[in-house]
Each structure stands twice: as structure tokens, then as C-alpha cells.
Amino acid sequence: MIELIKNGSPLYIKPYLEKKVWGASGIGEYWYGAESGEKSSMGVIEESSMPMDRLLNGSSNELLGRQVVERFGKFLPLVKILTPKARLSVQFHDKKNELWVVTDIDREAAGPNPCLIAGFSPSMIDKFGDNIKEEYKKALNDYGKLLNELIVYLEESGFKKELMETGNVIEAAMVLKEKDAVIGDKLGSLLKAEKALDSFYNHVSVDIGDVIPVPQGTLHALGRGINIVEPQIPGPTQSLEDGATYPVRYYFPDHPCKSGKKKLDLDRIGEISTKKWDKGRIDVIEGHGKLSVERLPGGFEEKGMQVNRIMIPAAGRYTSGNLKSYHTLVVIKGKADLVVMEKRYSIPKAGPGSLMLLVPASSGVFSISAGADSQVLDTFTPV
Numbered sequence: 395m396i397e398l399i400k401n402g403s404p405l406y407i408k409p410y411l412e413k414k415v416w417g418a419s420g421i422g423e424y425w426y427g428a429e430s431g432e433k434s435s436m437g438v439i440e441e442s443s444m445p446m447d448r449l450l451n452g453s454s455n456e457l458l459g460r461q462v463v464e465r466f467g468k469f470l471p472l473v474k475i476l477t478p479k480a481r482l483s484v485q486f487h488d489k490k491n492e493l494w495v496v497t498d499i500d501r502e503a504a505g506p507n508p509c510l511i512a513g514f515s516p517s518m519i520d521k522f523g524d525n526i527k528e529e530y531k532k533a534l535n536d537y538g539k540l541l542n543e544l545i546v547y548l549e550e551s552g553f554k555k556e557l558m559e560t561g562n563v564i565e566a567a568m569v570l571k572e573k574d575a576v577i578g579d580k581l582g583s584l585l586k587a588e589k590a591l592d593s594f595y596n597h598v599s600v601d602i603g604d605v606i607p608v609p610q611g612t613l614h615a616l617g618r619g620i621n622i623v624e625p626q627i628p629g630p631t632q633s634l635e636d637g638a639t640y641p642v643r644y645y646f647p648d649h650p651c652k653s654g655k656k657k658l659d660l661d662r663i664g665e666i667s668t669k670k671w672d673k674g675r676i677d678v679i680e681g682h683g684k685l686s687v688e689r690l691p692g693g694f695e696e697k698g699m700q701v702n703r704i705m706i707p708a709a710g711r712y713t714s715g716n717l718k719s720y721h722t723l724v725v726i727k728g729k730a731d732l733v734v735m736e737k738r739y740s741i742p743k744a745g746p747g748s749l750m751l752l753v754p755a756s757s758g759v760f761s762i763s764a765g766a767d768s769q770v771l772d773t774f775t776p777v
Contacts, residue, residue, distance in 0.1 A: 395442045395449065400456045402757040404732060404739050406749040407446065407722070408436040409475070415561055415639050418477040418500070418746065426722065426750045427472035438749070446470070459719040459755030461777040466698040473722055473773055474624040477746045479503055480562070482616040483636040484511060484595070486666055490629035492608035493692040493701055494622040495771060496600050497726055497744040503619030511615040512606060513596040513671030524668075530594050531663045534635060535648055537587040538658070541638065542649060544580045551577075563638040564588075591635070596671050603727060603769065605703075607674040607691040611667035623724060623744050625701045625773040627694060632659040676703075684767075685710050695776050702772040706730060706764035713761045719774045721753040721760070728768025733761040741770060 399405065407426045410433050414422025426435050428446035437449045450457060454468045462469075475497070476482075499508050514526060522529050545563055548554070553570055560566045564581065571578035595613065600606065600620060608614045613634070616622065636656055646658040674691030681687070684707040692701060703726070706712050714721070723732065725743040732739040734757045741762070742749045753760050762770055 395437065395439050395444050396452045398439050398442075399449065399453045399754050400756055402735060402754065403439055404734055404751055404753050404757065404760075405449075406438045406742070407752055408438055408443070408749055409747065410435050411747070414478075416478050416480040416482060418479045418503075421746065422476060422478060424475040424477075424747060425472060426474070428470040429472065437752075453754075456756040457720055457752075457754045458775070459717065459777065462698070462719050462755070462775045465777060466775060469698055469775075470720070471694075471699040471722075471773055471775070472626055472628050473724075473750065474626065475621065475744055475746065475748070476616060476624060477621050478616055478618055480639065481618045481637060483633055484613060484615040485631050485633045485635075486611055486613050487608075487629055487631055488611065488662070488665055490627055491610050491693050492614070492624060492626055493690060493694075494606040494608065494616070494624055495690070495703075495726060496602050496604045496606070496620060497623050498621040499600075499602060500619035500621070504617060505619075507599055508601070508617060508620055509597045509599045510606065510617040510620060511595045511613060512598050512608060513612050513614075514666075514668060515594055515596045516670050518594050519668060519670060526594075526668055527663050527666055530666075531660060533587070533591040533594060534658075534660055534663075535646075537584070537591045537635070538646060539649055540580070540584040540587050544577075544584055545640070547576065547580060557640045561640055563640050565638075566640070598671070605673070605676065605690055609667065609669075609693070611665060612669075612671060613666060621744075621746070623726070623771055625692075625694075625699060625722075625771075627697050627699055632662050632665070634658055634660065634663070683707075685712060687712070698775045700774055700776045702774075704762060704770040704772055706762060706768045706770065708764055708766045708768075711761055711763050714759050717753070717755045717758055717760070718777050720755050722750055722773040723753065723762075724748075724750045724771050726769040726771050729765040730768045730770055731763045731765070733763055738763075744771070
């Protein structure tokens, strides 16, 4: 395989599957990258396969591009596909930006208004001003305390089986309240606290193809049923709220819990950005009629990643310049093929467990041919 890459052959990336309680079919994240060890994705050329981290080490200049290696080392950004059946935890990142591109929506799971969380509610920023983070911390404490109390009561009352079966504390309590009035009272208090907490969040309605930048320090959480592609440079996460997922148990400074499953970083709320979220700017860097190349927002370039969206009309064709970097390609909308050295390769459409296609720098140049109006996400390192 390494010799094929050195000769310019594209390869398909088979993802590493990250199991999550909140994930559709038990899988929440599909990783396309070269993480070391067991979390490495697999590179596939025809019938041959090899872990991406080994391919990267064996052919870094040809795979990534010599200038990429000289500037950033043997580094390949991680691209993920996320498929949540429930809303994800609310968190922020102190050292990295993120970018979400909506690829699909499970309308049954997402409901009539699919939305996600990005930043504080503008109205709450206006209401509390500089005190918003302190007020938010109080709401988090109230919600976490009541959630822990409900979990403990349900477990001590012999309902642990029901908790395990639903995987959700509130869903279990909604059924069990008919058997025990105390559960109903505790659930009512929790739902009231949940509503108060939810009022702090900026809920953004989304549709397929929407681009959602998540700047460093911004509160964020992906909504249920909203599938995304997420190119990223990995970095630490600061968790603030983990919803009602069971057996996760709140554990944070004011509420120590011996059986806690996840520590929440409420002591770092002071680091959250209070800027009102905006969707950023999409720059058209190349345009010819209906064919265009857009640079998506994110601000990753200095760290070694750029994300473009290539828009190609039906029967249209896009041709790259002379390659200095690899390019990881996946279709967001439509149908498109890659053409390298007169050979044609189908570019997979983003979806749970789908492949992605990587064009090594050694390919020299590539073309993309569209069979229908198409959008192709292109992740690479600018040099």
C-alpha cells in the first residue's frame, strides 16, 4: 500500500467506531484520521488495508505533502461524523475551534424544529451582562443537584433496572412516577430546573448543508437527530452539563459523588465566552458560474487545517491546482466522482459508517466530476 500511495493512488478511509450511549445504533462518533494505536482509522486501497497511523509513518511526505511535514510534522487532522439520537452534553473548548456541517437530520428524533446549542442566549446576555456566567453556574448547580438526588432515589427504591433499560433518568422517571408519588415530585423539581437552565442557551435552528462554526470558548451541544461532519484539530474538552443520560452521574466541586461517572468542569465557567454567537463568514475563493469553492469559517489555518466546500453543478467538473497537501473528500449533497491519473473513484456520501476518500499529495492534481448538483467537503493543510 505504501508504494501505491507513493505512486499517487487515492485511498479510502474506513472509520474507527466510537461507542456512545447517546449514539444512534450505539455508535456516536465515526473517526477518520491517523490517531495512534487502536483508535486509528484504516486506509483501504482495493483489497489491501493498513492502519492510517502506520501509513502516515511509512509515507508521510507522499501522503501529506513535503511542505506540510516540514511545517506541521506527521500530522493529519481528524474528521468525524457524529450521529446522536439524544442531545449531546453542553461543553466548551479552551484551546480549539470547531466546525460542524449538517449532513442529515433524523426528523423523527429531531422533531419539527431541529436545533443545536451555540453560545449563550442573546436575551440572557442582555439581561445579566457581566454576571451571566455566575447566574449560569447557579442554574447548573441546581439542575445537577436535583438530577443526582433523583438518580439516588430511583436506585435506592429498586428501579436501577428501569434506569439501565432506558439509559435516561427523565424518561425512566416519567414512567415510574405512576408507581411512586415521591418520584413525581422530584421529577417535577428537576424539569423546572431543566427549563431554567435551558433558557441560558442559544438554540440555533438548522437544516442539511448548514455550516456552524464553534469558536474557542463557546458553549455548544449538538441536538438529537442532527448528523454532522466535524473536521477538527483534537484538543481538550471542558464538560459542563451531561443531560439525563444514565449511568452518567454528576460530579463537580459543590456536589462530590463517590459513584460519579463524569466530572463536570463548573470551576472553569469563568473561561466561557460571552460573545453573542454568529455564523461567521464563508469566503468564495474561486467561482465560475455555478461552480465555486468556499472557504468555511473556523480559523484553523495557522494550526494546519483548512476546510473548503466545493459546489459543482450537474455534469460540471472542478480541477485542483498542483497539490502540495493531501485532501480528504466526502460528499455532503449530490453525487460526485474523483478523477486521478485518468482513473475514477466514487466519493462517498457522508453517513454513519461511510468511507471517506483521501487524495495523497503525490497524486499531483485531481478533478471532481458531479453527476448531480453536488457539495463536496474538502479538508486539507494549507501551505
